[in-house]
Amino acid sequence: MSPRLRDRRARGRLARRLLAAAALAAVGVAGSGCASSEPGAAGDGPSGGRSATSATRDQAVRFAQCMREHGVRAFPDPDASGELTVDGVVNGTAIDTSGPPWTSALASCEDLQPAGFTGHERSAAQQRGALAFARCIRVHGVADFPDPTPDAPLVDTRRIPSAATDAGMRALNAAMGACGRQAGDAGVSAP
Structure with a gap:
């Protein structure tokens, strides 16, 4: 595979990952309905207590089950470490x-x-990368792309009026593909 094709594929994966993050950012979350119950700690481990990894994985499993019970049938269980991120869930x-x-x-x-x-929340260095990413996106045709704040998603389509159309999303996708290095500097990496 040529280096150019490999680079194009990597940018495409990064763009898909960023679009997944953007799609999540567009979702307004309000209220709660699944009951949370803490499993008992007695007898759960060799010393009678739960390990942090086990507790993290158990919570992620309960979250995945809740998501499936509430209509997202394809929502996967977390990996063995218990890690569960929106990017990992929706990519591929x-x-x-939305x-x-x-x-x-x-x-x-x-x-x-x-x-x-x-x-x-992004570190100071990642925030500098996020601001460079926003400038790059604007240079590549998405003039209404805002500067992200340190605790906000890198891409928030609710704040990008042009992303409300198919043509606007295509332009955003193309710009994100072109700005992969800056996204990496902001702490987002291609899978």
Whole structure:
């Protein structure tokens, strides 16, 4: 495979990952409905307590089950480490993060959502990368792309009026593909 084709494929994977994050950012989460119950600690491990990894995985499993029960049937279970991120869930799947089933399930399962599912606050260096990413996106044709704040998603389509159309999303996708290095500097990497 030529280096150019490999680079194009990597940019495409990054663009898909960013679009998944953008789709999640467009979802308004309100309310909660799944009951959270803590499993008992006695007898759960060799010393009678639960390990942090086990507790993290158990919460992520309960969140995944809740999402499936509330209409996102293809929502996967977490990996063995218990890690569950929106990017990992939607990349390479047909899960629609902009539809009513996703929105409703997220709202219903909010109290079970694992830490880091939707991201984290960027460091100062990552924020500089995020601002460079925003400038790059604007240079590549999405004039209404805003500067992200450190605790906000890198791409928030609710703040990009042009992304409300198919042509606008295609332009955003193309710009994100061209700005992969800056996205990496902001802490987002291609799978």
